[in-house]
């Protein structure tokens with residue numbers, strides 16, 4: 001018989017405080033049962049972290065689990081833990097049977113993140129109990145104040161409970177009563193009370209670790225009570241445990257207990273946890289030797305087990321010298337060691353240290369899951385200058401401690417400004433494919449096949465996502481071509497009109513609010529052109545909007561409802577992105593599967609450093625805070641359209657209160673000498689694409705460079721999700737509400753006022769003409785002012801209210817490169833009114849000191865709008881003027897240049913490039 005086996009004879013059960021797959025597989029537990037009389041096992045998050053977090057023992061099991069279906073980090077961990085716990089339960093089953101349920105238990109702890117949540121702990125206890133499905137399982141629930149009612153209810157539900165993290169007599173008494181209450185509740189309901197087991201895990205060595213440290217510090221500081229204090233070293237934890245046991249003896253002698261005992265219930269045994277000796281000055285079997293007594297359990301870590309087997313001492317120590325123990329506690333009190341304070345703090349620290357262990361464990365599982373997924377997951381590589389890397393590392397550490405992953409998914413507004421941010425997180429569910437009805441989309445896709453064209457009418461969040469999907473993935477075979485109209489430009493509208501037969505086209509009118517000016521005008525225009533036949537119109541809008549009313553009265557074929565808790569720029573994985581995608585024959589299910597994969601990677605259980613979205617958000621936010629607030633987007637040709645979606649997400653979410661990340665899209669890359677230190681570059685490509693020729697030099701010059709690589713084009717949906725999370729998190733780092741857009745509203749109001757005034761007067765209120773040159777009219781300035789416009793600007797913008805086509809894009813690009821190379825400032829460009837619903841927010845509300853060249857022109861062919869005096873050309877001009885006014889009011893530098901002829905843009909290009 002081993003010395004450990006002798007403990008059983010002394011009334012104490014020996015449990016192993018460890019779980020490890022290799023050990024279980026090699027029969028290690030069965031050996032301990034046979035040779036040492038072991039009768040139980042405990043596990044905790046730290047134990048699993050040690051077992052699973054390093055090495056490859058669990059890789060095969062993880063692969064087997066994830067092969068069935070992708071799963072969250074928490075579910076993946078649970079599958080591994082449950083398999084081990086079941087194996088241990090099965091090894092101990094003969095013991096459990098032989099002892100008729102009095103022992104033979106294995107403990108599995110509820111998530112440490114729930115230690116302070118009653119309902120969630122109880123829910124998880126029930127879930128784990130059902131999942132492990134073994135009678136000799138014990139669910140561990142922390143004996144915190146919120147944990148105690150969960151313990152009572154779990155017992156009442158017939159679940160075996162190991163109460164963990166007990167340090168004080170006070171907390172122990174509360175959980176002992178909770179145990180009785182749980183049993184009494186069952187008895188009152190006439191349910192069986194036999195066969196339910198519980199232990200109360202009283203932690204030992206951690207108490208000495210803290211008290212001894214206090215003692216040492218006071219002695220070192222020359223305390224007058226030094227010798228009394230010294231006498232208490234290594235005494236307090238054992239004394240505390242002895243008093244707990246004395247109270248237990250009183251409890252089981254009480255009438256209340258005896259009543260229950262008469263019904264055949266088992267006592268809740270005290271279990272000594274944290275029995276490994278931490279101070280090398282003490283004998284390594286100190287706690288195991290000192291706490292031996294009837295009806296107790298000692299859960300012992302492997303090393304202490306070896307030591308006890310070798311030289312432990314078996315005796316009835318627990319009930320010996322109880323008065324001396326009382327004296328130790330009294331002395332500790334007298335000497336101000338504040339045991340109550342220490343034990344209260346130990347609960348807090350214990351909860352945190354198990355949560356920290358879970359963070360490390362979940363981080364390791366997340367990395368293993370990512371490795372398992374391989375190229376099913378788009379990759380991101382970041383090369384950051386050392387100081388930025390240091391700031392990002394610190395942010396990831398802090399955000400892990402502050403539980404940002406969980407708080408994001410829980411909708412905790414205090415992650416941002418504490419306003420209503422929590423009400424704007426419906427996109428997280430949409431990223432998991434939960435907002436759309438795939439069957440309804442399939443029906444739409446079938447119906448759409450009879451049309452050669454589908455035209456989407458919408459702005460910003462309602463157009464940019466669909467456009468990216470349409471341009472990157474193209475229409476499916478036999479499906480209609482997608483045209484996106486997010487403009488009031490008569491030329492642009494006419495171009496689409498030339499490409500389609502309006503009477504044989506499916507129109508999707510898409511507006512979340514259902515009251516945005518542009519889609520409303522476009523809807524009216526095309527409804528007329530389509531012969532006022534609503535059967536080939538579809539509406540995508542939030543419930544109850546004006547658009548919904550129109551769609552109903554005009555008998556639209558379908559109305560798809562958005563989720564009011566999703567803002568426009570976050571809506572791509574909701575009906576706003578998926579309806580147009582389905583109509584143009586895109587494989588929506590594949591997009592959703594990709595989005596879900598990334599949403600899982602960015603889940604609440606993926607700690608920041610292993611969470612691709614939060615990692616990126618930390619980089620973007622810290623880069624912003626370090627003055628690198630120009631996110632410069634570089635793409636391969638295939639992914640070029642992604643930039644306009646990312647622009648809106650970034651600018652509208654972060655550009656406010658004078659702060660913000662300014663996205664720089666479609667600005668050709670230059671040499672290091674062409675830039676200031678305000679840039680962060682991100683390149684998007686597909687596997688096999690070469691690095692942009694100039695990127696390496698920029699990286700070498702010390703600019704932060706991020707490279708995102710997709711395996712295939714549908715993985716673009718992963719980037720939607722990664723960047724949505726990242727920008728939300730960057731908002732938290734910057735300290736703004738990423739879900740409002742106060743300044744977009746301002747421009748909308750200004751434009752409406754100008755258009756309404758025009759409807760009454762037939763006149764647009766134009767600013768004063770400053771000068772004319774060739775076919776250019778310069779308002780509020782002259783050609784000389786144009787030459788100096790961008791000097792010293794925070795960044796330079798070209799905002800063009802002209803048709804968005806390749807020739808105009810090239811002309812604008814020419815101006816940008818010239819300005820960037822001359823001033824070293826970042827340049828942005830936007831076609832109006834499209835950018836008003838996107839980057840316009842940051843231009844007005846974001847960083848100050850920017851300079852904008854606003855271009856308007858006389859349309860060669862204007863288009864009338866049904867029931868309006870204003871034409872599309874007039875509305876477009878009003879939008880330019882309205883926005884220029886708001887930009888000026890916000891303190892930005894603005895010059896408006898009007899082209900008297902459509903083709904006068906080249907004259908402006910010459911002036912700007914010559915400056």
Ligand SMILES: O=C(CO)[C@@H](O)[C@H](O)[C@H](O)[C@H](O)COP(=O)(O)O
Pocket residue numbers: 017042043044107140162163164165201205206271272273274275276299
């Ligand atoms: O299951 C239990 C207690 O019920 C144990 O695993 C308990 O968590 C451990 O004994 C302690 O966490 C170990 O404590 P320590 O050695 O880290 O101080």
Ligand SMILES: O=C[C@H](O)COP(=O)(O)O
Pocket residue numbers: 459460461462510511512513514515516519568569744837
């Ligand atoms: O991004 C949002 C745009 O301003 C369009 O808004 P909407 O979808 O309510 O029409």
